[in-house]
C-alpha cells in the first residue's frame with residue numbers, strides 16, 4: 001500500500017564540517033557501508049519499491065554508490081574476485097531509484113515539495129538519513145506502515161527525549177491516545193524547553209499523505225529561514241488527523257559526532273571484523 005520512500009539528501013551537513021566539504025554526510029562510512037545504505041536497506045525490507053532521493057549537484061557520490069560500476073565489475077570477474085564481486089553487487093538495490101534535484105537548499109519542507117509529481121497522489125514514507133535505527137527484530141519503517149494501515153492518516157515516528165533537548169526537534173502536543181498511537185493537537189519546530197508541549201520528538205521517519213503538498217506549497221519560511229515540514233504538518237492538523245507513534249528501537253543521531261561513533265561501534269559488535 002505504501003510503496004514509495006522519499007529520502008532528502010541535499011542538505012549541506014554543516015554540523016559535520018569540514019569532512020562534508022567533500023564527502024556528503026549520507027556517505028560517511030559505518031565501517032564499509034555508508035549511512036545511506038542502511039536507510040535504503042530499512043526501506044526495502046519494509047516493502048518499499050521506489051526510492052526517491054532529493055539530491056543536489058554536490059552529492060554525485062550517492063548516485064555513484066547505487067549505480068552500476070561496469071568497469072570495476074568486469075575487472076573483478078576477470079580476476080575471479082568472487083567475494084569482492086558479491087560485495088559490489090550488494091549495492092544494486094532491488095528497488096527503483098529516482099533522483100530529484102534541489103537547486104537551492106530552502107529547507108526540508110521545500111525538499112519534500114519537489115517530490116509531488118513522483119509520489120503521484122500516493123501516501124509515502126519520508127526517511128531522513130540523520131536518523132539511523134537499529135532495525136534488528138523490528139523494522140522502524142514497517143512499524144509506521146502498519147500503523148498507517150489502521151488509521152490511513154499521517155503518522156509521525158517519534159521518540160521520547162530529555163526535555164532540555166526540545167530545541168533540536170519538532171515537538172508534538174498530544175491530544176489523546178488511540179490504541180498504540182497518539183492523536184496530535186499540534187506540532188512545533190524546535191521550541192525552547194519552556195514552550196515545549198511534551199517530550200515527544202519527531203525523529204526522522206514520517207508516513208505522509210498527499211494532502212501535505214497543499215500546505216507545503218503555501219508554507220512561509222519558519223525557524224532558521226527555512227521552509228519547515230513541521231510547520232506544514234501543523235497546518236494540516238486543522239484538516240486531517242495526524243498521529244504520533246513512539247519508536248522504541250535504539251536510535252543514532254548521525255548528525256552528532258558522538259552518536260555516529262556509537263553507530264560504528266555497535267555495528268562492529270554485530271559482525272566479525274577481519
Ligand code: UTP
Nearest residue numbers: 008009010011012013014015105106107108111
Ligand atoms: P538537516 O538540517 O538535519 O540536515 O536536514 P543538513 O542541512 O544536511 O545538516 P546541517 O544542519 O547542515 O548539519 C534533514 C534532512 O533534510 C535534508 C538533509 O540532507 C537531511 O537529510 N535537506 C535539508 C534537504 O534535502 N534539503 C534542504 O534544503 C534541507
